[in-house]
Amino acid sequence: MAFISGFGSTRASPCNGSVLCTTGFRRRVCLRPVSCTSVGENVNDKGNGAYALRDVSFRAKKGSALDGDYAATLLELGVDQDSQERVLMDFSELLRSLSIETRSMRRLSNKPDTLSVEINLTFNPEDEETTRQAFREFSDTNGVDCVLQKDTAQRRMKRLAMFDLDSTLIQMETADTIARHVGKGEECAVITQRAMNGEIRFEDSLFQRVRLLKGVDVEALDSVKQKVPYTAGAQRLMR
Numbered sequence: 001m002a003f004i005s006g007f008g009s010t011r012a013s014p015c016n017g018s019v020l021c022t023t024g025f026r027r028r029v030c031l032r033p034v035s036c037t038s039v040g041e042n043v044n045d046k047g048n049g050a051y052a053l054r055d056v057s058f059r060a061k062k063g064s065a066l067d068g069d070y071a072a073t074l075l076e077l078g079v080d081q082d083s084q085e086r087v088l089m090d091f092s093e094l095l096r097s098l099s100i101e102t103r104s105m106r107r108l109s110n111k112p113d114t115l116s117v118e119i120n121l122t123f124n125p126e127d128e129e130t131t132r133q134a135f136r137e138f139s140d141t142n143g144v145d146c147v148l149q150k151d152t153a154q155r156r157m158k159r160l161a162m163f164d165l166d167s168t169l170i171q172m173e174t175a176d177t178i179a180r181h182v183g184k185g186e187e188c189a190v191i192t193q194r195a196m197n198g199e200i201r202f203e204d205s206l207f208q209r210v211r212l213l214k215g216v217d218v219e220a221l222d223s224v225k226q227k228v229p230y231t232a233g234a235q236r237l238m239r
Helices: 081-097 125-142 174-181 185-196 202-212 218-225 234-238
Strands: 002-005 019-022 028-033 043-047 050-053 056-060 065-077 101-107 114-122 145-152
Touching: 065 081, 065 125, 081 114, 081 125, 125 145, 174 185, 174 202, 174 218, 185 202
Parallel strands: 002 019
Antiparallel strands: 019 028, 028 056, 043 050, 050 056, 065 114, 065 145, 101 114
């Protein structure tokens, strides 16, 4: 095994195992050699996750992670600075109690009323399920979204994102909004509430609400479409 740090001059011996690389972007990825006949000195970025030492190429192994490297993301909207500091202090105390090492932390949003941070962690992979359970309890207690992921190259190079639409990617319930626009808002709201109370199945509530909208003209739909309130950051994310 060889260890390469950055893109500076280095020398390594031929090998048939993995190579660990810390890139200039502070991203640690596990690399597997494509060929390994001889090794030169200069490490060059070839793009698309590939690196070369003269005539030896290495490519990131999909889904692999350095054992024990994880990333935790905390998210809470509409909170003041004092509340953000309290959450971070409580989370830091949780990490200390679990003997988890913090490698780095960075903000993911510059909005003053948004807590959005990524924290890079190191701990024993055997403790992963225990850690996840502790994070779930922290999330429930503090009302904060808390996600734990293995810190892989694949995690940072996402190609597909899937979202719920209503009250997630946009801040409205589409069917209810259209119904209000055509004077059937109260009827639609009753159906929605019954579904939320578990009195009827979601599928049944959807059919009933859509049935209320039968015959709505295109102009009404266009009018609603022009006023869709996107969730903060959604448009930037899509770009």
